[in-house]
Amino acid sequence: MTLWKGTLLIVMFLGALRIAKTCQNTVMSCPSTCAVASDLERDEELINRQMMQLTQNMSTLCQRIKRIQMKREEKQQRHRQRNMELTNLISRQQATVDLLTESRNRLGDRSREVTEGTNDIRRLADENRVLEDRIQQKVVSARSACSVTMETTCPGTIVGRDCAEIYNFGGRTSGAYLITTGSTDVLRLVYCDQDTDGGGWTQIHSHATNDVEFNRDWQSYKSGFGQVSCNGDGNYWLGNENIHSVTSQTHQHMRVDVEDWNGASRFALYTHFGVGSESTDYTLTVSGYQGDESGDIGDAFAGHNFGISDDVLITKHKGMPFSTYDRDNDKYMTGNCARHGSGGWWYNSCSAVNLNGKVYEGGYYQKSDTIYGYDNAMIWGPWKGLWYSLKKTSMKIRPASFHSTVQT
16 A cells, blocks of 8 residues: 555656646646646546556565565475474484494493403303313212222221231231221221232222223322222222321331333332321322332432433422322422323422323323323333333332231
């Protein structure tokens, strides 16, 4: 409406301006009222047409403005919608970023957990292997313990504190007998050698085959294990506690008999032998070596030079405590001699003699035959050196005063 009124004023102004010009062109006279009216009438039609045209133009312009406003509102609506979509998209992307960040953090935590779990699994696997070894040893020990009385049907009827006393009580035949050790009346089955060098020998060790496992734990070696045979060729260990009990009563001699795979047999005699109590880890006392007249095999318990510096010092067994795979008392700083040597023994770093090692048929063997790459056979170093397995060994003890008490 404001535009229309403005236009009308312009038209009227133009009409008045035309009348003024007409008056100016007339020199002598001004138009009459009728003339003016006539001019106004002529211009009215023109003004009406122009007004109609202006009205139409105004209508068209208003429609255009309205369409422009509608389009602008539509664009604004689309922009608002687009902005909302972009805002939602940004929110979703941010949520995705947050989720990925959280997932990455969780993945890092899970990775650390997996690493820790892997380490735990490895540790448990190592512990399981150790437990399996112990269980296997206990199974073998249990079987051996059960088989002692079942497979031995020849125990003599005479009982004594040791085989020397049994000999003096009339048990002059070699074989299996029952002895009492220590202050208890518990009977222990042993083999008595009543023939060698006048008899009276209590066999504390015998090893001829791998039928009995000698790589055992501390408790097994403390109590004893294996099979006592009627001819002395079984596989058994009397037990550190029993050996300590016998050797702590009187001064004892010890005789070691060895045999190679060519049938050669030798012995070593020691005039002093003893084993301490468990509080000393069954420390070994051995001295007074006397060699076999038919062939001296050397004092292995004193150590042996295998060709390496300090060999004698690091393989000397005298004064050493007993070691097993689960109680390492040796001087070998980077390993366990009992585990490497396949049996409990009085190891140093590690040994010049080991009568509880494995038996390799034929004698000679090599590192590839072993588990840990160490010599683990039943050896007597000064006689056969390393990497040679003896065929048969035994350890026997008797009181030093035995011969003066033999009854004829």
